[in-house]
Amino acid sequence: MTRHEAEVVRRQRERARLMAWLLxxxxxxxxxxxxxxxxxxR
Amino acid sequence: xxxxxxxxxxxxxxxxxxxxxxLTKPRVMSLVVFTGLAGLLVAPMMPPLALGFTAILCxxxxxxxxxxxxxxxxxxxxxxxxxxANRPLPAGRIDRQTALHFGVGLAAFSVILMDLAAxxxxxxxxxASILFYVLVYTVWLKRxxxxxxxxxxxxxxxxxxIGWVAAxxxxxxxxxxxxxxxxxWTPPHFWALSLFIRSDYAAAxxxxxxVTAGIEATRRQIFLYSLPxxxxxxxxxxxxxxxxxxxxxxxxxSAGFVIMAGLVFANRATEPAQMRPEKRLFGFSVxxxxxxxxxxxxxxxxGA
Numbered sequence: 605m606t607r608h609e610a611e612v613v614r615r616q617r618e619r620a621r622l623m624a625w626l627l628x629x630x631x632x633x634x635x636x637x638x639x640x641x642x643x644x645x646r
Numbered sequence: 647x648x649x650x651x652x653x654x655x656x657x658x659x660x661x662x663x664x665x666x667x668x669l670t671k672p673r674v675m676s677l678v679v680f681t682g683l684a685g686l687l688v689a690p691m692m693p694p695l696a697l698g699f700t701a702i703l704c705x706x707x708x709x710x711x712x713x714x715x716x717x718x719x720x721x722x723x724x725x726x727x728x729x730x731a732n733r734p735l736p737a738g739r740i741d742r743q744t745a746l747h748f749g750v751g752l753a754a755f756s757v758i759l760m761d762l763a764a765x766x767x768x769x770x771x772x773x774a775s776i777l778f779y780v781l782v783y784t785v786w787l788k789r790x791x792x793x794x795x796x797x798x799x800x801x802x803x804x805x806x807x808i809g810w811v812a813a814x815x816x817x818x819x820x821x822x823x824x825x826x827x828x829x830x831w832t833p834p835h836f837w838a839l840s841l842f843i844r845s846d847y848a849a850a851x852x853x854x855x856x857v858t859a860g861i862e863a864t865r866r867q868i869f870l871y872s873l874p875x876x877x878x879x880x881x882x883x884x885x886x887x888x889x890x891x892x893x894x895x896x897x898x899x900s901a902g903f904v905i906m907a908g909l910v911f912a913n914r915a916t917e918p919a920q921m922r923p924e925k926r927l928f929g930f931s932v933x934x935x936x937x938x939x940x941x942x943x944x945x946x947x948x949g950a
Binding site: 608618619622633641643644 | 659660661662693695696697703762763
């Protein structure tokens with residue numbers, strides 16, 4: 605693997621890991637928004 | 647390896663997340679988030695924590711999107727100015743299409759999430775602020791008129807309005823005054839900066855006031871704008887929208903701002919190295935806005 609290819613893989617992995625955390629956070633946030641909205645309509 | 651080869655290689659790499667973050671102008675975002683949070687915290691009713699947090703997150707993401715789209719459109723200008731030449735696009739670390747997709751995606755996401763978590767009006771105001779910053783300020787005004795900052799300043803004045811509307815669902819006099827404070831604060835803040843980096847704007851042919859009207863006229867305008875700004879900053883107190891804690895803080899801070907603007911007006915230096923009053927005013931203007939909004943929140947939560 606050339607240095608350029610290794611850098612491509614490193615960046616892709618870093619971004620994939622970050623995206624996974626962001627998506628996980630988004631799911632939790634949507635869950636909390638739903639709970640708050642249900643609470644408001646009670 | 648030459649710099650152009652390095653740039654070519656960087657452009658073929660996937661964008662580094664740090665460069666994507668830099669596209670959002672995090673330092674500008676911190677002021678936007680703070681004023682938006684202040685707008686939400688001084689509102690008469692508090693939304694549930696999750697909804698309030700999401701509203702502030704959406705304001706931050708919307709500001710980030712506007713910053714990314716601004717950098718996407720202005721990459722050619724940024725390359726000509728020392729202050730901005732190392733941004734991800736002019737430095738060749740990100741390709742333009744990635745920046746455009748990132749900006750548009752973030753803008754759409756922030757507006758949709760705001761609509762979901764808060765209300766239609768807050769989402770509409772967020773969309774309007776992004777469009778105003780990108781289309782009215784960046785595309786239309788910035789390269790055409792010396793009044794770019796005056797009218798464009800409205801884009802940065804939206805966050806407290808959005809924060810308030812996210813909490814209450816409607817507009818009121820206090821958030822409109824907060825809008826007016828930031829709107830009137832923006833020209834002296836940016837003109838103070840543009841005085842000591844005038845050569846950068848001249849090199850990039852951006853018609854900032856010091857380039858088109860000269861240094862003396864800009865100093866006069868800075869002082870003149872500081873007067874209605876100070877009046878707007880103190881206004882919530884006599885209108886009965888804030889208490890004495892805020893009123894005294896606003897009067898003291900605004901007096902300091904007007905005095906510093908007066909020192910800028912009195913300065914006759916033309917070399918950036920001798921523009922200490924301008925640099926002091928620029929630094930103080932950021933502290934001023936933070937302190938003013940912090941005083942308003944303290945007045946609402948402690949003074950009440």
